[in-house]
Amino acid sequence: MTDEPVTSRRAFLAGTAAAGAGLAASAAAAQTPDPLITEVQEWASVFGDPVDATPYGLPIEFESHVVRRNVEWLTESTASSINFTPIHALEGTITPQGCAFERHHSGAISLSKQDYRLMINGLVERPLVFTFDDLMRFPRQISTAFCECAANGGMEWGGAQLEGCQFTQGMIHNMEYTGVMLRDLLAEAGVKPEGKWIYVEGADASSNGRSIPLEKALDDVMVAFFANGEALRKEHGYPVRLVVPGWEGNMWVKWLRRIGVYHQAVESREETSKYTDLMPDGRARKWTWVMDAKSVITSPSPQAPIRHGKGPLVITGLAWSGHGKITRVDVSVDGGNTWTPARLTGDVKSKALTRFHHDMVWDGSEMFIMSRAVDETGYVQPTKQALREIRGLNNVYHNNGIQVWWVRADGEVENVEIA
Numbered sequence: 436m437t438d439e440p441v442t443s444r445r446a447f448l449a450g451t452a453a454a455g456a457g458l459a460a461s462a463a464a465a466q467t468p469d470p471l472i473t474e475v476q477e478w479a480s481v482f483g484d485p486v487d488a489t490p491y492g493l494p495i496e497f498e499s500h501v502v503r504r505n506v507e508w509l510t511e512s513t514a515s516s517i518n519f520t521p522i523h524a525l526e527g528t529i530t531p532q533g534c535a536f537e538r539h540h541s542g543a544i545s546l547s548k549q550d551y552r553l554m555i556n557g558l559v560e561r562p563l564v565f566t567f568d569d570l571m572r573f574p575r576q577i578s579t580a581f582c583e584c585a586a587n588g589g590m591e592w593g594g595a596q597l598e599g600c601q602f603t604q605g606m607i608h609n610m611e612y613t614g615v616m617l618r619d620l621l622a623e624a625g626v627k628p629e630g631k632w633i634y635v636e637g638a639d640a641s642s643n644g645r646s647i648p649l650e651k652a653l654d655d656v657m658v659a660f661f662a663n664g665e666a667l668r669k670e671h672g673y674p675v676r677l678v679v680p681g682w683e684g685n686m687w688v689k690w691l692r693r694i695g696v697y698h699q700a701v702e703s704r705e706e707t708s709k710y711t712d713l714m715p716d717g718r719a720r721k722w723t724w725v726m727d728a729k730s731v732i733t734s735p736s737p738q739a740p741i742r743h744g745k746g747p748l749v750i751t752g753l754a755w756s757g758h759g760k761i762t763r764v765d766v767s768v769d770g771g772n773t774w775t776p777a778r779l780t781g782d783v784k785s786k787a788l789t790r791f792h793h794d795m796v797w798d799g800s801e802m803f804i805m806s807r808a809v810d811e812t813g814y815v816q817p818t819k820q821a822l823r824e825i826r827g828l829n830n831v832y833h834n835n836g837i838q839v840w841w842v843r844a845d846g847e848v849e850n851v852e853i854a
């Protein structure tokens with residue numbers, strides 16, 4: 436942080452304290468002694484936990500509300516369901532695996548490294564089977580990428596529905612993966628010239644078979660076994676999953692067991708509507724794999740209301756694009772009449788979550804706050820209304836429309852839409 440904003444913020448704090456407007460803690464400190472300052476606290480008079488109290492640590496009990504949550508009415512069974520990342524309570528860009536959303540079609544399976552096999556067959560010179568140890572002998576790469584379910588925001592097509600960005604935009608996570616490039620494994624097998632597509636399958640009962648064009652497979656697709664520095668968690672595909680940067684989550688096959696090379700796309704067995712978005716005239720947009728640029732203000736938001744009253748306010752959120760880097764995020768606090776570029780905080784990575792901050796002074800009156808992402812292709816995140824005009828209401832996938840939060844004067848926040 437530079438000196439300037441710190442100084443002006445201090446000046447502001449001093450100014451309001453002097454004027455007696457809000458900032459209860461500092462005002463009270465002047466009159467009544469604060470026992471947290473004047474008394475010796477219990478935690479300062481006893482031993483804390485020994486080093487081996489938790490061989491693998493969990494978040495402290497005060498953060499126990501920061502968990503994945505599902506929406507019960509959404510699906511019939513929790514084995515074939517989805518839950519949501521608590522993005523309203525996270526900061527930075529990396530999603531801890533323990534609270535990263537899960538989407539399973541037939542539940543998360545326990546597959547050991549010993550029992551793990553990956554087959555590459557189809558239009559290849561040498562069909563191959565890799566053990567987990569075999570994979571560990573290929574050159575490794577590191578890549579940070581967001582994984583977003585195509586259904587993220589789907590419940591909001593008809594209108595503002597769910598209270599909280601965890602539920603409206605939380606089918607997303609962003610991890611730092613370590614693994615081997617799929618192109619290296621395909622080179623080992625030797626793709627025949629007729630091979631134009633791969634078909635990838637998982638070892639779970641649903642298998643989640645998906646076709647991916649060979650061009651993408653040879654580009655930045657990774658066969659990953661570490662996420663955020665540790666082994667993949669069971670629910671994210673242990674021991675091996677596919678990472679398909681920028682493309683919709685359903686292609687990120689977990690518990691990866693087979694990669695077939697074919698001359699055309701293989702239709703998966705249970706659904707024919709994969710990768711298609713239904714349009715108002717009944718036609719479908721086909722092969723909509725890439726996730727368009729999107730952003731959302733994570734705080735304040737319905738689950739993260741303003742508790743401190745008027746004065747300095749940090750607005751923060753996330754932006755991402757499947758087409759590359761985020762170049763700008765604009766924030767509006769007046770329902771889209773005026774926009775100010777937010778700070779892109781930390782490193783901006785291609786096809787990964789970008790954190791933005793917008794520091795303002797809140798006068799305590801109601802606001803309609805929203806964010807609008809722009810990516811390196813020049814694409815500007817559309818309003819929900821603009822999306823509906825093009826795609827109609829038949830479709831629930833790929834809703835990347837602008838989210839509006841209504842901040843009330845009491846600091847509570849609601850999910851709304853403005854005409």
Ligand SMILES: Nc1nc2c(c(=O)[nH]1)N[C@H]1C(S)=C(S)[C@@H](COP(=O)(O)O)O[C@H]1N2
Pocket residue numbers: 535536537538539540541582583584585608636637638639641642643670671672683684685686687688689690691
């Ligand atoms: N084998 C397998 N892979 C799968 C799925 C599945 O059910 N089985 N679900 C897919 C879907 S629809 C999504 S959105 C992502 C979710 O990944 P996550 O559970 O790590 O969040 O995994 C994909 N890969």
Ligand SMILES: [Mo]
Pocket residue numbers: 538583584585586684685
């Ligand atoms: Mo998904």
